[in-house]
Amino acid sequence: MNRFKASLLHLFGSVCVVLLVFLLVRLVWYPGRFFEAASGTELMLILTLVDVVLGPLVTLIIFSPAKPSLKFDLTVVVVVQVGFLMYGLWSIYSARPVYIPFDEDRFYLVTANEIDPEDMKKAKNPAFQSFPHFGPTIVGTALPDAPDMREKIKVGGMVGMGIQVLPQYYVPYGQAAASVKAAAVRARELKGEIITSDEDIARLSDYEAKKREGGRAVRFVRLVSKKVMLYVAIDEMTGAVVEIL
Known part of the structure; x- marks a missing residue:
């Protein structure tokens, strides 16, 4: 096996592992729009760069079939890579x-x-x-x-x-729920808010209309995050949470 095949094999294994991590993060810890709102995108990008790019790149550089210490060197690379993966995973989990x-x-x-x-x-x-x-x-x-x-x-x-x-x-x-219900407003009533864009109002208005056609009246309450403004759709009658948009 030459260095290019070894690096590709390392890359394939790294991609599979990071893909499993991504599914865990995206579907369990940062579901829906929380992936964007809680900086999940940035954290996963850092983890991907370290584990998918640097690991195979180091293998490409150090791999040589004639090298006596090859097994030891590759073992060190994998151990360090796993260490970075665990640290990155813990960082993502801690910020969920x-x-x-x-x-x-x-x-x-x-x-x-x-x-x-x-x-x-x-x-x-x-x-x-x-x-x-x-x-x-x-x-x-x-x-x-x-x-x-x-x-x-x-x-x-x-x-x-x-x-x-x-x-x-x-x-x-x-x-x-009663206090949330009292605070909830229609999409068009958000127009006076500086932090609410015209695009958001249009999106929420469409959502409100579709729910109304389905026989359910909804209102909205802002959901403040550090990255983006989200909205919680509330059932007008009960105050129950319908969806986070």
Whole structure:
């Protein structure tokens, strides 16, 4: 076997492994539009460049059938590549979306690395003492009764550290459905929002019309993320989540 065949074989194996990782990330940890909203694209690109490009490239450079230490060298390359893969996989897992809490008039996309483990320990509801592993969970929030804590949370919200990243104040979505329903608006009512593009309004209006034709009225609530603005379609009658767009 020459170096080119060895490199191609290494490339094929690397592509198969990264493809399996991509399916796990895309379908389980970052489903739907969360792949774009939570920087899944960038993280997968980095992992792909390291494991699919660099590994086979190193094999192409060092491979020589007459080299006495060839097996050892290739073993080192594979071990290092697997190490990078595990590190990249852990980085993607640690930054995955875990919760979609509702507060006041909007939802927030919260990733695992935004929540302090100490805050999770304070959660009274056992469901919020650990992260979901298969996609984010939609929840409500409830401010504490103490005025000083309420003020502290509001101040923290000004710098992105508000109630949305405090699991001790999460409540099951059913307890917040009425508030979500009250905050939901029609697509055309989003037009006054600077962060809502004309393209989004047109897309949501089409979605609203199709649902209406099917006998279901929906309204929308903004879902704030660091990358893009998403929208949660809400059943007008029940407040139940229909879809994230």
